[in-house]
Amino acid sequence: MGRKNLVGILKDKVSILKATLLLSSKPTTSFRVAVLRATTHRHPSELPPVDDVLALAHRHRAATSGVLIHALLKRLHGTRDVFVALKCLLTLHHVITNGSPALKEQISCYSSGPLFNLSDFKDESDRDTWELSCWVRWYADVLDCGLALSRRRNGGGGGGERLRLLVGMVEMICGAPETLHYQRISLIYEVMKLIGEDYRMIMREISTVINQFGKKRIQDSSDELIEELLTDLKRLENCREKVFLMFLNKKKNDGVWELIEEVKKDVEEVKEKRGNMKLVPFQGSESTHMAENHVDESRSVVVVPPPPPRHGKRWLDVEWNPLVASYG
Known part of the structure; x- marks a missing residue:
């Protein structure tokens, strides 16, 4: 060299x-x-x-x-x-x-x-510069992702969308080359120090966003939002081991990972309850079941219940029979 x-x-x-x-x-x-x-x-x-x-x-x-x-x-x-x-x-x-x-x-x-867009960058002078070229490409991608996040942040957006962008930034950071021993080079060490500061800022912002999803809000959220939130939290958990290895901060997470795990459990609980409610069978009356037996099982069935009795008599003084409508 x-x-x-x-x-x-x-x-x-x-x-x-x-x-x-x-x-x-x-x-x-x-x-x-x-x-x-x-x-x-x-x-x-x-x-x-x-x-x-x-x-x-x-x-x-x-x-x-x-x-x-x-x-x-x-x-x-x-x-x-x-x-x-x-x-x-x-x-x-x-x-x-x-x-x-x-x-x-x-x-x-x-x-x-x-x-920056340095996806084709390569320094083929020797083995070290070839390996360090991976760091250049990754660093450029992280900075580009950060700029995109900043533009989207200034443009507004809901909590769910904001969380997805932040999670994407954490995943981009986790894409660092596996050759972490190159941190012995002062330039790479400085790179990791700056990105580590960005990472901690991102995690604080993630904590703020997640804190807005209290149990009440989670329970009132749509099934689609519940599924998206659960996916984002799982993506974050998949990054946990890599960022600990990168920044050696197992004890310096300010409770963010514990919060992520807690909210994830709340979301999974709400999702499980909703799934169980959908599985509860409809308990109809005996006459309803008799009517259903006369309809082709391949068709959907709607049972119209009787109106309330008037002055103790049935409607038009005719014995009520359930009306069964089928849609084939």
Whole structure:
């Protein structure tokens, strides 16, 4: 990796020199140079100077925020170096989390679809970069999912829909590569730290949504909503073991998983009661059963009960017989 690192350093120096000499617009030049310095090919243990990038954005007008986002995305989509890509994504993640309102607005409005879309990214320099390419693809997907969740959150929606989006985000996080030992690399460690913060925020939001589903609301919900809620809670439980392994926080779940398990039991109880009610047979009178025997069993039967008696006499003084209507 030494020769590759040296070549990358030379590329960085040439790019920075070109950006300084050839670009005339000062904000554009400063943003471009800041991005190049934050996303170098240097050793993977070197974290990007994100604070310098954010400080530069704060010093300029909000109208120029788009220049920084454009420079980061251009750098990201123009590289096949795994460490440059990771540094670009880390910087963009910091912009999403800690950037000014103008920066956040720029990145959320930059595209209505996937912004990063690195599904084809591969660095085939050696075995490690090949494995780390999986982390780049996964990290980009997580950030895209987070942006989509933010857009949908701002657009409103009911508790059930909101819960499904949050569960989808947790499932996306759980899709992390199995090669967790790469967390020994400082870049991957930083990635996991930032996503861990996002994960805890998502779980707090899930807790808020689930708390709205009290027993009374669950009992009053439709069968469709009950089924959807149960499915979402089971999907969450399927993620539990993986996120514990990823973030090593078995004791730091703030009771969220216990709440999920409790609400899931309440939902299953309501579903079971409704199922049992549907299985209870109709207990009709003896005359009703006699009438049903004269109707083809393959047809549905409706029995019309007699009206209340008038002055102690049957209607039209005729002995009442149940009226049986069949629908074939």
